[in-house]
Amino acid sequence: MILIITASIIGVVLLFASFLLKHTSSLLHLVTVLFAALFGVAIWEALQPTAILTQSFYLDAIRVDRFTNQFNVLITGCLFLYILLMKKHIAAVGKYKAEYFALIAFIMVGIFMLSSFNSLLVMFLGIEIVSIPQYILAGSDKENLKSTEASLKYFLMGAFSTGFLLMGITLLYGATGNFMVSEFNFLQATSINPIALGGVLLLIVAFGFKVSAAPMHLWTPDVYDGTPTPFTAFMATIVKVAAFVGFMRLFQTSFTAISSSWSLVLAVVIALTLFVGNITAVFQQSVKRMLAYSSIAQAGFMLFAIISLNAIGRQGMLVYTVAYSVASICFFAILIKMKDYTYDGFNGLAKKQPFIAALATIYMLSLAGIPLTGGFMAKYYMLKAVLFEGSYMWLAIFALLMAAVSVYYYFKVIIAMYFKEGEAAMIDSFTKEEKLYLTIGALALLVVGIFPSLLTGTI
Amino acid sequence: MPIQYYIFLSLALFSIGVMGTMMRRNAIIIFMCIELMLNAVNLLMVAFSNYWENSNAQIFVFFIMVVAAAEVAVGLAIITLVYRKVNSVDINILNRLKN
Numbered sequence: 066m067i068l069i070i071t072a073s074i075i076g077v078v079l080l081f082a083s084f085l086l087k088h089t090s091s092l093l094h095l096v097t098v099l100f101a102a103l104f105g106v107a108i109w110e111a112l113q114p115t116a117i118l119t120q121s122f123y124l125d126a127i128r129v130d131r132f133t134n135q136f137n138v139l140i141t142g143c144l145f146l147y148i149l150l151m152k153k154h155i156a157a158v159g160k161y162k163a164e165y166f167a168l169i170a171f172i173m174v175g176i177f178m179l180s181s182f183n184s185l186l187v188m189f190l191g192i193e194i195v196s197i198p199q200y201i202l203a204g205s206d207k208e209n210l211k212s213t214e215a216s217l218k219y220f221l222m223g224a225f226s227t228g229f230l231l232m233g234i235t236l237l238y239g240a241t242g243n244f245m246v247s248e249f250n251f252l253q254a255t256s257i258n259p260i261a262l263g264g265v266l267l268l269i270v271a272f273g274f275k276v277s278a279a280p281m282h283l284w285t286p287d288v289y290d291g292t293p294t295p296f297t298a299f300m301a302t303i304v305k306v307a308a309f310v311g312f313m314r315l316f317q318t319s320f321t322a323i324s325s326s327w328s329l330v331l332a333v334v335i336a337l338t339l340f341v342g343n344i345t346a347v348f349q350q351s352v353k354r355m356l357a358y359s360s361i362a363q364a365g366f367m368l369f370a371i372i373s374l375n376a377i378g379r380q381g382m383l384v385y386t387v388a389y390s391v392a393s394i395c396f397f398a399i400l401i402k403m404k405d406y407t408y409d410g411f412n413g414l415a416k417k418q419p420f421i422a423a424l425a426t427i428y429m430l431s432l433a434g435i436p437l438t439g440g441f442m443a444k445y446y447m448l449k450a451v452l453f454e455g456s457y458m459w460l461a462i463f464a465l466l467m468a469a470v471s472v473y474y475y476f477k478v479i480i481a482m483y484f485k486e487g488e489a490a491m492i493d494s495f496t497k498e499e500k501l502y503l504t505i506g507a508l509a510l511l512v513v514g515i516f517p518s519l520l521t522g523t524i
Numbered sequence: 525m526p527i528q529y530y531i532f533l534s535l536a537l538f539s540i541g542v543m544g545t546m547m548r549r550n551a552i553i554i555f556m557c558i559e560l561m562l563n564a565v566n567l568l569m570v571a572f573s574n575y576w577e578n579s580n581a582q583i584f585v586f587f588i589m590v591v592a593a594a595e596v597a598v599g600l601a602i603i604t605l606v607y608r609k610v611n612s613v614d615i616n617i618l619n620r621l622k623n
Contacts, residue, residue, distance in 0.1 A: 186584055193591045200598050210609055216602050221554055221615075224595055225545050228561030231588060232538055235568045235581075239531075242576035244584070 066122050066129055068137055069177045071106045075099045076170035083163030093152050096166050100141075100148045103173070107141040110134060125245065126184035133181045135383055136310055139520070140176060143303055143390040144169075149502045150398040154295040159205050165296075168198040172304065179311035185234045185244040188311060192230065192275065195304055196223045202296040203288060215291025222284040226274030229267050236264030246319045265320055265327050269334070272315075275308040278368060279337040282361050286345075289357035297353070298397035301360045302390040309367050313382060316371050324374055331372050332460055339365035339467040346474045353406045355474055356393065359432060362471055363389055366447050366464065372457065373450035380521035381446030387513050387520060388439030392431040395506040398499070399425050404490040408477055412487025421495060422482045427507040431514070433475040434468055439513035444468060446517070530571035537564035551603050551613040555596075562592050 078099065086092045110116065111134040119130040148169075156162040175194030182188040200223060204216025238244060240261035270281060277285040289297045320327065342362030349355040367385055370378035399421060403410045415422035431440035448461050482489075495503075513520060537560060544557030566585045573581035607613050 186587060189584075190587065190591070193594070197591075197594055197598055200602060204602055204605060207605065213602070213605050213609055217551065217606050220599050220602050221545075221551065221558075224555070224558045224599065225561075227591075227595070228538070228541065228558055228565070231562060231565040232568075234584075235565050235572065238569070238581055238584075239572040239575070242572075242578065244580055 066110075066120070066127065066181075068103070068107055068110055068141075069127075069174055069181075071103055072170050072173040072177060075103060076167045076174065079163050079167035079170060083161065083167070086163070089156050089162060092163055092166075093156060096148060096152055099170075100145050103170075104141045104145045107134075107137045111138045121183065126187050127178070127181050128183035128247070129181050132379055132383075135520075136180050136386065137177060139383060139386050140180075140303060140307060140390075141173070143306075143387065143394065144173065146391065146502060146506060147299060147303065147394045150394065150499060150506075151295045151298060151401075154401055158293045158295060159207060161205075165202065165205060168202055169299065172198050172299075176304070176307035179307050180314070182311070182314065183245060183247055185237070185246060188246075188315060189230065189234060191311060192308070193227065195307065196227070196275075199223075199296075199300055199304065202299070203292045205296065206293045209291075209293075211291040212293060215288045218284055218291075219288045222274065222288075226271045226281070229274070230271035233264045233267030233271055236260050236267065240264065246315060262323070262326055265323070266330065268315070269327065269331060272308065272312040273334060276305060276312060276364050276367070277361050278334050278364055279341040279361065280334075282338065282341065282364075285361055286354055286357040289360070290351070290354050294353065294397060294401045297357075298394050298401075301356065301397075302393045305360065305364065306367075306386045306390055309364075309370070310382060310386075313371050313379070317374055317379070321374050328372055328456075331368065332457055335365050335368045335372065335460060336463055338362070338368065339464055343467045343470045347470065349474070350408065351406050352400060352403075352408060352411070352478065356396070356400075359471065359474070360393070362467065363432070365467070366444055369447040369451045369460075369464070372460075373447075373454045375450055375453060377446060377453055378450035381443065381450050383520050384439065384446050384513060384517050385443040388431060388443040388510060391506045391509050392428040392438075392440060395503050396425060396428040396432075398503065399428075402491050402493060402495065404492055408481045409485075409487065410489065411478055411481040412485040412489060414482040414489040417489050418491075418495075420500065421503070424503050424507050425482065426479050427510060429475045429478050431510045433472045435472075437511065437514045439510040439517075442514050442517040446521075527571060527575045530568060534564045534568035534571070537561075537567070549615045551606070551615055554615065555599055555603070559592065559596075562588060 082092060082095055086095065116134045117131050119128055121128045155165050158165065172195050175191045178187050178191030178194065182191060200216055200220040203219045204213050206212035240258040273281040289301055292300065338361060342358050342365055346355050346358035346362060349358060370382045431438035434440045434444040451457050451461050541557045541561035541564060545554050548554050566588055569581040569585050573579060603613055
């Protein structure tokens with residue numbers, strides 16, 4: 066709860082900083098301090114003795130439980146890593162440097178609301194607070210037509226999905242007379258009512274848009290490609306994971322009793338997402354577009370947490386949060402330095418920058434889900450969750466096949482770096498600090514891969 | 525009046541909005557259709573609120589209005605930005621992104 070307030074204050078402070086601080090370097094120091102403070106507050110809140118209990122705020126509209134606290138710590142940690150790696154590049158996108166950071170802070174407010182809502186009203190506000198600043202961030206490179214078009218496309222698609230979300234919420238209210246997702250009538254009355262069923266299906270469509278599940282994924286590649294790269298790294302990782310947590314929280318709390326009526330729809334969505342994401346990613350020439358499709362493919366795996374409806378899925382979500390976000394953010398931090406975003410742009414990187422190439426290999430191995438990396442454990446938990454439920458064996462087998470396909474396009478980057486001759490032209494070199502942060506990211510992936518219980522068990 | 529009338533009216537408005545969003549090419553008109561979807565939701569919210577005899581949904585409607593206003597502020601700015609660049613608000617320019 067204090068976290069939501071802190072993030073809002075940070076946003077406001079940064080808005081003031083935009084005209085009080087004249088120098089970019091002092092702004093960047095302030096940004097680092099503020100987001101470190103946010104991370105600190107998240108840890109402090111999770112270490113409170115009351116953190117393992119469920120606390121409610123604002124007439125029970127917000128409920129902070131143990132999972133919320135765990136997730137908030139991990140997501141603010143990923144955000145801090147993202148800020149450390151990307152702050153220079155964010156400030157270089159356009160004229161309004163401080164505002165970009167302020168918008169990121171406001172998005173965090175929405176993310177914390179998504180991880181702690183108990184009323185559909187708070188969920189709706191959370192999703193909108195996450196979405197609206199993203200439309201602005203997508204169009205922040207005003208000189209570039211591609212960025213503007215990405216912004217328009219994202220805006221129209223996002224507003225369209227908001228309509229579905231609201232209709233779903235309204236139908237659920239019509240069936241139950243309540244917005245509180247943990248109320249008794251919300252859990253029971255939905256089992257027979259066709260209006261409620263319509264509401265649940267509309268919510269699947271709306272959340273499918275937000276997490277870019279097929280067939281609602283069509284905006285994703287274009288938007289991720291057109292958006293300035295530092296913001297793509299943010300949208301594709303932290304925001305997407307947060308949308309998943311909101312999705313999972315709603316469905317695991319409220320719709321478990323009627324899962325037989327919607328889980329088949331979701332299973333088809335998952336199969337389509339895995340298929341479309343992985344197969345299309347194979348044919349991409351640009352690494353940035355490949356990462357966009359790979360984010361769709363990873364979304365297919367993350368959807369397992371929602372269909373399985375058990376505690377293993379929740380733990381898997383935490384592991385996925387770290388494994389996927391850290392690997393993608395760090396790889397985007399390398400990609401952003403390249404002159405050429407195609408695979409050929411990576412040719413010969415291992416000769417020129419052996420250390421960076423080794424780190425990039427670790428990120429790619431993690432995204433592909435090779436053992437000893439976080440990505441493997443994340444996929445392992447998700448498959449375990451769905452197999453534990455028992456009814457979707459075919460889906461797990463299909464997911465494994467698709468994971469094998471994904472190895473192809475992730476390894477193409479490694480092959481380009483190590484086995485092809487080329488220049489690997491870079492815009493500027495890595496500073497010592499950036500190399501340190503990238504190493505920390507790679508170490509985090511390895512630690513999660515070897516001791517996943519650090520994330521799921523203790524905190 | 526029975527609640528069904530309101531449900532059918534709202535769903536009709538909502539469907540008009542959905543069809544308009546998918547079929548029209550002008551960004552402003554698409555935007556208006558999205559607003560129509562939101563207003564269909566508002567109408568249904570108020571009708572259900574009356575049906576259940578509690579005021580939760582009426583409060584929700586205010587929030588929808590506020591969020592819609594925020595969306596308009598951002599959305600029209602984006603559409604203006606596009607218009608300045610290409611002198612058109614036709615959605616077909618989005619296809620250029622695919623290259």
